[in-house]
Amino acid sequence: MAIYLHIPFCESKCIYCDFASFCNAENEKVRYLKSLNAEIDNSPYKGREIDTIYIGGGTPSCVKEEYIEELLSTLRKNFVFSNNIEISMECNPNSVNLEKLKKYRSLGLNRISFGVQSLHDALLKKIGRLHNGEIALQAIKMAQRAGFENINADLLIGLPNSTIEGIIDDAGKLIQAGITHISAYMLQVEEGAKLYALVKSGKIFLPTDDESVAQYEALVSFLEKKGFIRYEISNFAKGQHECRHNLKYWSGAEYLGFGLGAHSYVEGVRKANARTFEGYYKGEIFMEKLTPKESIEEMIMLGLRCRLGFSKAKLFKHGYKIENNINFKTYLSKGILTENGDRVHLNPSYYGTSNYIIANLLP
Numbered sequence: 001m002a003i004y005l006h007i008p009f010c011e012s013k014c015i016y017c018d019f020a021s022f023c024n025a026e027n028e029k030v031r032y033l034k035s036l037n038a039e040i041d042n043s044p045y046k047g048r049e050i051d052t053i054y055i056g057g058g059t060p061s062c063v064k065e066e067y068i069e070e071l072l073s074t075l076r077k078n079f080v081f082s083n084n085i086e087i088s089m090e091c092n093p094n095s096v097n098l099e100k101l102k103k104y105r106s107l108g109l110n111r112i113s114f115g116v117q118s119l120h121d122a123l124l125k126k127i128g129r130l131h132n133g134e135i136a137l138q139a140i141k142m143a144q145r146a147g148f149e150n151i152n153a154d155l156l157i158g159l160p161n162s163t164i165e166g167i168i169d170d171a172g173k174l175i176q177a178g179i180t181h182i183s184a185y186m187l188q189v190e191e192g193a194k195l196y197a198l199v200k201s202g203k204i205f206l207p208t209d210d211e212s213v214a215q216y217e218a219l220v221s222f223l224e225k226k227g228f229i230r231y232e233i234s235n236f237a238k239g240q241h242e243c244r245h246n247l248k249y250w251s252g253a254e255y256l257g258f259g260l261g262a263h264s265y266v267e268g269v270r271k272a273n274a275r276t277f278e279g280y281y282k283g284e285i286f287m288e289k290l291t292p293k294e295s296i297e298e299m300i301m302l303g304l305r306c307r308l309g310f311s312k313a314k315l316f317k318h319g320y321k322i323e324n325n326i327n328f329k330t331y332l333s334k335g336i337l338t339e340n341g342d343r344v345h346l347n348p349s350y351y352g353t354s355n356y357i358i359a360n361l362l363p
């Protein structure tokens, strides 16, 4: 089973971000830790074996190391950690130092994910980041010195004033610094983020969709030349460094989420915790049981966006015989989809148009 822990604190709010994260919430940190520990202690799934943990946010690296230590020890007390457990944590480059990273390593963390976004200083400033390019590269090198072999950098595609050359330059420098994984996300303009109003009022101009797609495609071919395998639309790994935790989400495996806004998926039921401190402390949750049609849609969608694909037999069990779908046959004959026994995969060259293809395969 997989576990997600949410740390909803940040040192400042980036203009594009609509995640459940708060700055100026220093006085919530103690109470939140207590509630998070209690939520883990009261889990009805205690005793299960855990093989991946993802500590995300927010910015988990902006709380003290002891905070993370306590959470991991509560998890160890309640769950069985498998021998080769993957423990990842999201960090902002400006909130780590060598000592902190060494401590994380000693706590059993073995995968670090840095929110780099870009290495261009003017651009980073514009989107409200607290680090510059050099600090991001230094953080990666420090993580290596602290003993991390599995290091991710998040990059954003389609940022204001971004260019193909700029993104390729960033990726090259990150690879040289020693990262083993890149998550490259297309910038989403979320209604709840500052960026939304700035774009609407014409104060910020973003690249067009075509320009963003061109940036993505150029990045894909650059990364592939450098030996990074695209195993999901936005995720690229060198060697064995795929994120096992994310692969679990995409394969429809069960996971438990603890903390404000965290989601769980167990026994076909999805549960989301409240996104506010007040709601979370009160224990407000939102439950959702997927209908067979929704489960089918999710299996196709998640499966085709990553290298895992989907299982025809599993779809059939939920009442959908995909072989009867006319587009399915066409896509197979054109090599857009490929079959490997029971599993169906999307040819990675079509990842860019996956939304359209997926829509044509739904029941």
Ligand SMILES: C[S@@+](CC[C@H](N)C(=O)[O-])C[C@H]1O[C@@H](n2cnc3c(N)ncnc32)[C@H](O)[C@@H]1O
Pocket: 016, 017, 018, 019, 056, 057, 058, 059, 060, 090, 091, 092, 093, 114, 115, 116, 117, 154, 155, 156, 185, 186, 187, 188, 189, 190
């Ligand atoms: C939950 S954030 C946490 C990472 C960490 N706090 C940081 O920013 O360095 C994970 C990643 O989501 C991505 N992200 C956040 N908002 C986004 C948006 N509006 N569109 C696309 N990606 C976004 C960023 O690349 C970010 O690094």
Ligand code: SF4
Pocket: 009, 010, 011, 012, 013, 014, 017, 018, 019, 021, 057, 058, 059, 092, 115
């Ligand atoms: S992108 Fe990361 S640092 Fe910025 S506000 Fe969101 S969670 Fe916090």
